[in-house]
Amino acid sequence: MDSRSQHLEIAFFDLETTVPSRAGQGFSILEFGAILVCPRKLIELRSYSTLVQPSDLSAISATSVRCNGITRDAVAKAPFFRDVAREVYDILNGRVWAGHNIVRFDCVRIREAFAEIDLPAPEPKAIIDSLALLTQKFGRRAGDMKMASLATYFGLGKQIHRSLDDVRMNLEVLKYCATVLFLESSLPEIFPLNSWVSPSSITRSRSAGKDFQGGRNFNASSSSPVPMFENHQIGSALNETLETRDLDQIECDTTKPDPFNMSELIHQMNVGTIKPDESTEGALPDSPKLSNTLVSEGCGSYSTFLEPEEISELSLSACFIPSSQWSQKIQILHNEALLQLHCTKMTVRFGISKKFYDLAGRPRLSFVVDASPGLCRVLDACDCQAQKLSADSGSSSEWRPVIRKSGFLNSSTIRLQIPTVANGDIASYSTEIYHKDAFGDAQRLVFNRINVSELDSLFVPGTSVDAFFSLDTYDYKQLAGVRLVAEKLIVQS
Numbered sequence: 001m002d003s004r005s006q007h008l009e010i011a012f013f014d015l016e017t018t019v020p021s022r023a024g025q026g027f028s029i030l031e032f033g034a035i036l037v038c039p040r041k042l043i044e045l046r047s048y049s050t051l052v053q054p055s056d057l058s059a060i061s062a063t064s065v066r067c068n069g070i071t072r073d074a075v076a077k078a079p080f081f082r083d084v085a086r087e088v089y090d091i092l093n094g095r096v097w098a099g100h101n102i103v104r105f106d107c108v109r110i111r112e113a114f115a116e117i118d119l120p121a122p123e124p125k126a127i128i129d130s131l132a133l134l135t136q137k138f139g140r141r142a143g144d145m146k147m148a149s150l151a152t153y154f155g156l157g158k159q160i161h162r163s164l165d166d167v168r169m170n171l172e173v174l175k176y177c178a179t180v181l182f183l184e185s186s187l188p189e190i191f192p193l194n195s196w197v198s199p200s201s202i203t204r205s206r207s208a209g210k211d212f213q214g215g216r217n218f219n220a221s222s223s224s225p226v227p228m229f230e231n232h233q234i235g236s237a238l239n240e241t242l243e244t245r246d247l248d249q250i251e252c253d254t255t256k257p258d259p260f261n262m263s264e265l266i267h268q269m270n271v272g273t274i275k276p277d278e279s280t281e282g283a284l285p286d287s288p289k290l291s292n293t294l295v296s297e298g299c300g301s302y303s304t305f306l307e308p309e310e311i312s313e314l315s316l317s318a319c320f321i322p323s324s325q326w327s328q329k330i331q332i333l334h335n336e337a338l339l340q341l342h343c344t345k346m347t348v349r350f351g352i353s354k355k356f357y358d359l360a361g362r363p364r365l366s367f368v369v370d371a372s373p374g375l376c377r378v379l380d381a382c383d384c385q386a387q388k389l390s391a392d393s394g395s396s397s398e399w400r401p402v403i404r405k406s407g408f409l410n411s412s413t414i415r416l417q418i419p420t421v422a423n424g425d426i427a428s429y430s431t432e433i434y435h436k437d438a439f440g441d442a443q444r445l446v447f448n449r450i451n452v453s454e455l456d457s458l459f460v461p462g463t464s465v466d467a468f469f470s471l472d473t474y475d476y477k478q479l480a481g482v483r484l485v486a487e488k489l490i491v492q493s
Contacts (some may be wrong), residue, residue: 004125009045010037010128011095014166015106016068018054020477023060023404027053029113030070030080033163034091035171037098044171048091051078063398069201074390082117089114093122100147100170101131105477108357116408119138130170138177147173160174160471179413241375250267286472302488305342305468306334308374316378318385329472330386332482338383340487343375348463349413352455362427366419366458369467371403376412383482386473416469416486418449433458436466443492464492 017027033049054060054473059071081088092110097410099106107127114121135145137282142153147166150173151159159169318327332339346369371379378492379402387399404413421430426449435458436442447454459465468488476481 005043008039009095010039010098011035012037012094012098012107012167013102014099014163014170015109015228016070016161016163016404017109018059019064019067021063023486025059026110026112028056028059028062029109030054030060030068030075032084032088032162033167034088035167036091036095036166037171047164050084050087051075052081052084053078069305070162081113085114085119089119089122092121092124094125096126096128097124098128099130099167100130100180103129103132106356130174134173134177137188151175158359164211181358211269215264230478237458302468304337305340307342308372308378309345311339311378313377313381316381316385318389320389329475330389332386332471332473334380338470340468341378342466342468343372343376344369345464345492346372346467348461348465349411349458351459351461352452353415353416354452354472362420362422362450363451365420365429365455367418368404368413368415368416369465371412371414373412375414376403376405378416381481382471386482387480390473390475395480397475397478397480400479402482402484414484416467416484416487416489417453418489426467430467431486434488434490436490436492438493458491466490466492 011034013032015029016031020027029052031051035047037043038045041411051070051074052108057072057076060070064075065071078439088110097107107124111121126195131145134150134477142150146241147169148159151157151169152177154173156169156172156176159166167197184207209376228353295438311334316339317333317336318330320334321331322328350368353366353368356364384397390399401415404415418429420427428447433445433447434442435445445458466489469484469486472483472485474483
């Protein structure tokens with residue numbers, strides 16, 4: 001295969017991993033599956049799948065087995081990741097990567113796995129994350145846009161959480177979404193958005209191409225490759241559309257986006273090469289600047305933030321609110337108003353963590369502080385309200401308590417999130433961060449863009465922080481809970 005052919009192939013891949021059962025435990029890869037797809041002819045070129053034995057079999061907990069069905073016995077004789085690293089590298093390196101939620105999860109796990117065996121990780125030419133892509137292009141017609149929800153919407157059956165099967169399901173979902181968008185864009189007056197697709201109106205057999213399950217074979221397709229579109233009329237039109245464009249020569253039509261232009265979608269979803277944390281820290285060597293405006297604490301938009309002592313547990317409640325047109329989330333209220341908290345002189349226990357990444361490949365930053373008894377009382381009550389509502393709604397996700405009570409020196413701690421916001425190609429913190437000097441004057445720190453090393457020097461263990469934060473609930477990958485999002489932080493000298 002010449003370098004140009006490899007250059008244009010898309011590697012759809014998926015990982016199955018262990019599910020951490022205790023604090024500080026990481027993920028271990030249990031299975032890797034990939035399909036190479038030709039974007040010009042929409043055919044499957046090759047496929048590969050292998051089970052992977054983790055270095056510690058005890059990491060495969062009962063929760064992990066419930067998630068993907070991969071037991072300790074199933075991987076006891078499987079190769080270690082080091083044994084298959086070369087095949088994985090050859091499949092991924094230099095190609096366009098594609099998958100569902102891969103930026104946030106699979107790409108990070110791949111990088112961690114190669115780092116553990118001291119080998120360079122593969123680098124993508126570009127990344128297509130179908131979770132973000134379909135949420136943007138297809139809307140939330142299928143609810144939370146998880147793969148299982150999308151498969152149910154299109155009648156593709158139940159997701160079984162095995163790598164190669166999930167990759168094939170991902171491809172099927174993309175085909176259907178693309179077909180619907182193609183038809184809607186062709187006759188928008190007749191088929192307005194969301195007006196005619198029924199979740200039960202389309203069914204399709206997934207029997208074709210279900211080979212290589214659990215195997216270790218990397219094989220070329222037969223002489224009759226499986227087309228990505230089985231409807232020949234639609235497939236021909238789409239193939240013709242894609243064959244007229246080169247992935248290296250992408251031109252976006254800003255007047256009327258073509259929902260079916262794969263090249264354009266790759267351009268839009270390209271987050272570049274995923275780099276180690278150090279690359280983010282070195283992005284901006286300049287120190288943060290102090291604004292000249294002195295600020296008054298607790299004024300303006302932060303006057304609605306309550307201190308724990310002002311809150312009665314009997315006045316707390318939880319309810320569902322729409323988070324988009326097709327999904328909802330839990331909101332925590334105090335006296336029928338959105339609950340937001342203000343706590344002073346919180347001691348930093350552990351500094352900035354940058355272990356996780358968001359959909360755009362940026363680090364999800366957070367730090368840990370000690371929680372006072374009054375704050376624990378309030379957050380425990382919030383947890384109970386939200387967990388009960390989650391369980392009553394039918395969620396089977398494991399609830400993660402917002403307070404960690406068995407941490408360092410048996411003290412209660414909480415984690416505060418520092419979210420980021422993108423403005424074009426530049427990302428910055430959405431949290432307002434201030435520094436208060438010994439005289440009590442607070443000045444806002446101005447960061448031009450994300451610079452994690454500067455935050456490391458601010459939020460050192462033992463530092464005192466005043467925090468204004470909101471409560472944001474989540475239910476993702478069978479884990480649910482309350483996330484504490486810092487709106488404003490005042491770091492004491």
